[in-house]
Amino acid sequence: MIPDNPFKKTKNHFELLYDMLLDAIPSSVLMVDEKLHVVSVNRNFLLKSQRNKANTLGRPLSEVFPTIILENTGIEERIRNVFRSGLPINAQKMTYRAPGVPIRIYYYSILPIPINQIMLLMEDVTEQVRLSEEVRRVERHLASVVESASDIVLSTDIEGRILTWNSAAEKLSGLSSHEVHGQYFYEFCDINQKQAVRFIFKRMKNSNESHTTEFHLLTANNCGSILISWVFSPMKDDYGQTVGTVVVGRDLAERRKLELQLRQSQKLTALGVMAGGIAHEIRNPLAVCSSAAQFLVENNITAEFHRECSRKIQTNIQKASAIIENLLRFARSSLDTEMVEVDLVHVLKETIELIANQAKVQKIQILLPLQKEHILVSGVSGLLQQVFMNVFLNAINAMPEGGQLSIAFHTFEDRVVVRVSDTGFGIPPGELDKIFDPFHTSSPVGQGTGLGLSICYSIIQQHLGSIQAESRYGEGATIIVTLPLL
Amino acid sequence: MVKAPRSSSPYRSCKAMNLPILIVDDEPDMCWAISHIIESQGLHVITAYSGEDACFKLTHGEFSMVFLDAKLPDMDGLEVARRASVLVQEKPRVVLVSGYHYYDDPVVRHAMVEGIICDFLAKPFTNKQLLRTLGYSTDIAKA
Incomplete structure (x- = not known):
């Protein structure tokens, strides 16, 4: 075999290299x-x-x-x-x-x-392509999550200028995403809050924690605004640097409306519990009126007795009417929600008047030693009355065989502590921390909604106070309500 | 030992024996109204404003009848009736008077069956209804 010439060999070598x-x-x-x-x-x-x-x-x-x-x-x-x-x-x-x-x-x-x-x-x-489509699909999904949310979801750059603004934000504010893009978020906040909101964004730059607050968001129709509960969270990049802020807001109007409904319905439950006492207390004056009216039509009565009958009818009608008025006051009062100066002593006295009938029927003695004539707090008197009404009715329910319901006040520099104690069943140790949970109840089915104390809790929270319970099982319970003094 | 047989009714007849009638109610106006109706029939009335007071009076005096409020500040009217049925030998006729119970209330029916009360009067009542529980027909009352 003739060996390949060097040129050809080189060429083949390159071809080979090229193919490889x-x-x-x-x-x-x-x-x-x-x-x-x-x-x-x-x-x-x-x-x-x-x-x-x-x-x-x-x-x-x-x-x-x-x-x-x-x-x-x-x-x-x-x-x-x-x-x-x-x-x-x-x-x-x-x-x-x-x-x-x-x-x-x-x-x-x-x-x-x-x-x-x-x-x-x-x-x-x-x-x-498959990966990028997957990424796009995830992006689309996330976008639709944000868009479908009924809460406001918006994002801003590090300075608080709006980058995204979801449909819920558009709907609630009446401002389109296009209108707000690039604008400072605080421009859309309640005038008194602008400074505070700017400060929140400033804090977000160096913070890892979210910030929760409540303030009004201005709406498109002039001078309109809606109360929103906000959560500000810093948005971080892969290196932990804050690159913007995510703001989620929930319309509180709906929640407030629900709370109001819940409180109102719970009140009706309380009224049901009081019905027995009320019946007894109204029928007494009715019976006196009825008899006195019948005496009046008798023939040979003296002028003096005639006057006595009229007087009895008058005073007893007033008695019945006063009971009904108290009830009406209790049933309606939650409609006003503005915090004003409230005399806690007055609220307690009024509430005691309402439950006095029921207490009497169950042979419960009410003790209210008063050292002070007035204790002023900031609050809604109807709501505070509802709290004490609930606490009192619970106490009464815990004492079917009678007992003592005592109410004690202690005022400190900045707060007042009201202790409501009964001599009833008490609360089992394991249930003490559950009693303020919604729907927790020790009453048999059909006798309690279990909402009473959870509503008390939400009302006292709204008043910036606290509510706690103490109990020795079998020896009664004490509910302690603390409220800031005015 | 066998007890001596009683008359057909274990209760006294208020008209026959000229004993007073006890009115038990913590509401003075209520006592005023009931007293007046009864006194109009020429009967004597004594009032008690609490359960303890009523029990004391029942054990220390004789009564032909008792008008008993169901809810007293210190005890239930039915409890007073129950004690009376044990403490008092010659049982007076007990009429439960109440704005708390209603006429076919199981509690009331049960007390009647038990024999601790003989009648029930719902507040508010007409004067005639009350007289009827005294054992008078209303015609006699008018006369």
Whole structure:
């Protein structure tokens, strides 16, 4: 065998190197001449297109690519253009489906090569496309979560300028996302709060904690505003730097309305409990009136007795009327919600009057030693009355065999502590921390809603006070209400 | 030992024996009204304003009848009736007078069956209704 001449050997060596290089590229590479015949092809292309060298090399492109791809991409025309202009075409998308394999997505470039050839470089981006679609899907999902929320969700840059503003924000404020974009959030806050809101944004820059507050948001219709409960949270990048603030706001009007309804319905429950005492107390004066009226129609009565009967009728009608008036006051009072100066002693006395009938029926003695004539707090007297009414009725319910209900005041520098103690069943140790939970009740089914003390809790909280319970099981319980003094 | 047989009714007849009638109610106006109705029939009345007071008077005096309020500050009217039925040998007729119970109240019916009360009068009542519990027909009362 004649050895290859050195030139040929070198040429083969380069060809070999060239083939190895091409095959090593993880993209499909095709060299095409001016007649659009395939001059060279790498292994990656053959693998992806399920072809071999024999049915690819020297063949026209129209045989190598399925007709449908040629038609959709117009790749032949593009190649001719590159031959004519000598300018490359970069990154075009192509969906390629070789027989028997799933669809793949490619980005292809057509690059001119000086020796009257072009290189068709095809990069498989199926996976990247799938990932980016996944990312887009997640993004769309997140966006729709924010958009569908009934709470206000907005984001700002680090200075507090609004970047996003969801549908709920648009709906509640009447301001479109377009109108508020780029504006400082505090511009839309209640005039008295602007400074405070600017301060919150300032704090967000160096804080890791969210900030909760309540203030009015201005609405599109002039001078309108709605009370919102807000949570400000710093938005961090991957390096823990604050890059903005997320603000979530909930319309409190709805919650306030529900609270009001709940308090009102609980009040009706309390009225039901008092019904027995009320019946007894109203029927007594009615019976006296009835008898006195009948005496009046008797023939031979003295003028003196006539006057006595009239007097009895008068005073007893007033007695019955006073009981009814107290009830009305109690049933209606929660409609006013403005905090004003309230005399706690007066509230307690009025409440005791309301439950006195029920206490009497159950042979319960009420002790109210008063050291002070007036104790002033800031509050809604109807709501405070509801709290004490609940506490008293609970105490009365705990003493079916009679007992003592004592109310004691202690005033300190800035607060007043009211202790309401009964001599009833007491509260089992395990239940002491549950009694302020909604729907926790020790009453048999049908006799209590279990809302009483949870409503007391929410009312006392609204008054910036606290309510606690102490008890020795079997020896009675004490409810302790603390309120700030005015 | 066998007890001596009693007359057909274990209760005294108020008209036959000229004993006073006890009125028990913590509401003075209520006592005023009931007293007046009864006194109009020429009967003698004594009042008690609490359960303890009533029990004391029942054990220390003889009464033909008792008008008893169901809810007294210190004890239930029915409790007074129950004690009376034990303490007092010659049981007076007890009428429960109440704005707290109603006429077919199970508590009331039970007390009647038990025999600790003989009648129930709901507040407010007409004067005629009260007279009827005295054992008078209203016609006699008018006369």
